Amino acid sequence: MKYKMYDEMMEQPDSLRKTFESEMSTMDEVSKLISDKDKVYLIGCGSSISTCYSVRDAIRMSSTNIDLEVYTGYEFYYNKRLVENENSIAIFTSQSGETADTLASLRRANEFNIHTVSISNEPDSSMIKEAETPIVTKCETETAILGTKTYITQLACLYQILFSASDYEAKDELLSQLAEMPDIIEDLLKTTEYDNRMLAQDFKKEDIFYCLGSGPNFGLAYKLAMTMLMEGAIKHACPEYSAEFRHGLIERAEKDVPIIFLRSDFESDEITDKAIEFSENLKLKSIIYELKDYADVDKLLSPFVLVIPLEWFIYYLAHYNGEDPGATRHIGKVRY
Numbered sequence: 001m002k003y004k005m006y007d008e009m010m011e012q013p014d015s016l017r018k019t020f021e022s023e024m025s026t027m028d029e030v031s032k033l034i035s036d037k038d039k040v041y042l043i044g045c046g047s048s049i050s051t052c053y054s055v056r057d058a059i060r061m062s063s064t065n066i067d068l069e070v071y072t073g074y075e076f077y078y079n080k081r082l083v084e085n086e087n088s089i090a091i092f093t094s095q096s097g098e099t100a101d102t103l104a105s106l107r108r109a110n111e112f113n114i115h116t117v118s119i120s121n122e123p124d125s126s127m128i129k130e131a132e133t134p135i136v137t138k139c140e141t142e143t144a145i146l147g148t149k150t151y152i153t154q155l156a157c158l159y160q161i162l163f164s165a166s167d168y169e170a171k172d173e174l175l176s177q178l179a180e181m182p183d184i185i186e187d188l189l190k191t192t193e194y195d196n197r198m199l200a201q202d203f204k205k206e207d208i209f210y211c212l213g214s215g216p217n218f219g220l221a222y223k224l225a226m227t228m229l230m231e232g233a234i235k236h237a238c239p240e241y242s243a244e245f246r247h248g249l250i251e252r253a254e255k256d257v258p259i260i261f262l263r264s265d266f267e268s269d270e271i272t273d274k275a276i277e278f279s280e281n282l283k284l285k286s287i288i289y290e291l292k293d294y295a296d297v298d299k300l301l302s303p304f305v306l307v308i309p310l311e312w313f314i315y316y317l318a319h320y321n322g323e324d325p326g327a328t329r330h331i332g333k334v335r336y
Helices: 004-010 012-034 047-061 073-077 100-111 126-130 149-165 171-179 181-191 193-203 216-232 242-247 269-281 299-320
Strands: 039-043 068-071 088-094 115-120 133-136 208-213 236-241 258-263 285-290
Touching (some): 004 012, 012 149, 039 073, 047 068, 047 088, 047 216, 047 299, 068 073, 073 100, 088 100, 100 126, 126 133, 149 171, 149 299, 171 181, 181 299, 208 242, 216 258, 216 299, 242 269, 269 285, 285 299
Parallel strands (some): 039 068, 208 236, 208 258, 258 285
């Protein structure tokens, strides 16, 4: 059986191509603005904040000159350190452009005369209308709750903007590979389905998953746990930085406990490897996704690649448990 999520997964490459074609000039403008700013705020919720986490850690790992701070919507709203007319820029990410938390923060930034940028998929949304610089991802409507094409296009916009503004020595190659990502994703959608369908069959009875990653992969681990497993597959899940394994999760590491590791041979994956070794010695159910198994790209682009096999895993994990991976039970009832 095919769910709506299936169609939206398959639309990811074209959504990315259309977004690059349509919004590149605006993204270049934002990159130029950033070069004159003292600080960049990234704000989002759910899948959208996971894109902020990934690009923040990618930028920090590349030792660039950009000062980044990441906030969830209401954390930014209640931030008492904002200064009126400060020399900063705030980039807001939201699939719908109506996320209450993020929209409130956008309005607060406008009140402080901070330059605001919105990245959203809905051209008529409040966030697009109220931001000084709107960027509209070209995904058409997305209905599956966990976000596929809106996630990949948001992430791409953030990488394009921030790495263009950076002094990362390999940024030209990274941005060239980012431009090729639609073709890479198109191939991965074809080649990673079967293995992850089988993996989902093996793990369908598990009730809880721990998700670990280092650097930009933490943002993906966060998305995997918070929106893909909990919202999409209706499984309990917990995301952690790999280095936090020994500060808590290590006491829950027991035989047959499933842990998903995201690994890309970052320098910090030295700690990921220690966690994997410890887990395998205790005979945990380790699931390891490695960048090198899927694509030969700059390691900082890892979330773009690893999310595709993970989407297939979640899609079939939900299916084998009688769940529609794009449906919701309570989210539409909560307004605050």
